[in-house]
Amino acid sequence: MCRWIAYSGTPVLLSRILFEPKHNLIDQSLRSRLGVETTNGDGFGIGWYAQDLPTPGVLRDVGPAWNNQNLQEVAHHVCSGLFFAHIRATTGTAVQQSNCHPFRKGRWLWMHNGSIGEFARLRRDLALAVDPALYSDIEGSTDSELMFFLSLTFGLTDDPPGAVERMAGFIERTGHAYGVRHPLQMTVAVADGERLWAFRYSSEGASRSLYYSTRVGALRSRRPETEYLRDLPDTARLIVSEPLGDFPGAWNEVPESTYGIVQPGGDELRAFRPQP
Template identity: 45%
Template sequence: MCRWAAYRGEPLYLEELVSSPAHSLIEQSHCATRAKTATNGDGFGIAWYGDRPEPGRYRDILPAWSDCNLKSIARQIRSRLFLAHVRAATGGGTRRDNCHPFVFGRWAFMHNGQIGDFEHLRRPMENMLDDELYAARTGTTDSELLFLLALQFGLESNPLGAVADVLGFVERLAGQLSRRGLVRFTAAFSNGEELFAVRYASDRKAPTLYAAPMGPQGGYCLVSEPLNDDTAWAEIPDGSAVIVGENGVDVRLFGATDAPVQNRPVANSLPLAAGSDLELT
């Protein structure tokens, strides 16, 4: 399993997630505490938004802890919205094209999880892509393919609905092919304006997701596991979607269906630390 962190708010240096905290993303790359595997050394990547609509990106196959360029870049780059990822490969070789985040146009996407029996589902999944999106597929991971399918299914106009449709499609496809098709999916994605995240699994065992205020007033961080021992971190429940935008944080119930994402509050299942200003609508 992989580890990732994402931020939206007033500009911060990338190092405030990637390298500075006690349990930074680089620290998690060789000593994760809330994952099945402690080491996430199969590459890393960061995507950040600046003055242009499309994100910048830096990826490599080195373990995050051994790349001196990553610390240097993280110390110099400030961004109002960025995604960072360290990889533990569950499928697909250790190559740059398989490192997250993946980008297309103004969208950036990163993922922690997997699709069961993916090798048997891959071809019919790829057949759903139009020529432009199929040509954009440069790697071999299920993560990149899920991202491209979300674009195919309408990510631009209905981000959470598109992801719900993709996950529902994968589960139905697996059933039609008599495959297990277990989906475990905790992902973050952005169009440069809003930051989205989804935590979902077919078996209710989704990879972890936490949220906390960060930086100047109104900034929020979403992570696979907390970056420090601060009590402000709140666990996002399995079966949830998160939107971080101009008006703060919106947490909703999420399911893999053909229908739009249910717009019901989950406040009762999301314990918040005292003093946290995380608001649910």
């Protein structure tokens, strides 16, 4: 499967989040503790929003994240208040740049960990449900990108949670019609430049790991001597496939069948229920 990080808060250098924590994403690409695979070396990607620009920037490559000089260069020179990072372990589709996350459409970013069960059998029926006006924008062959375009078809730009619930319900209905017992496994992050949504769900009720960070101010008051916390903004919020370190109280598991919203005015956790 894959590992990913989503950051929201006061703009910081990407390198602060990607490289400095003890169990950072680069370390996870070699030594994942909670993923299905220990090594995630089938490509990587980052996507970030810059002030006053209409669309997010994206950098993706098929090589492993642990030795990519372009990633090092960009991460040490780009500041952003909302960005994604993803390391890939393929579930069967080709290792190619168009299959690396995050995926972008207009102002929207999308990344995924998980799979559609027996995707090769379901792919045609799922693809035919994509809005014809959107279909030509699909670049790769992954189930993850197809999930993104199904969500766009089902109203992502107007109602992100509802669209993802309809996408999940459609995949499950299609899978069950083919006799697939557990059609969907997903942790998904999606953003529009202002808000960040994260979803944890699986048809079998045993979803891949997902965590959100405790507020930095609360952690700093408990451990003021911790240098890494000292420089992080109080607004920093992280959603991650697995914790970036062993700091007590820093990470909270996202409950099963739940989605969260990180947004101005307050964060929320809500129940996730696939819709027909």
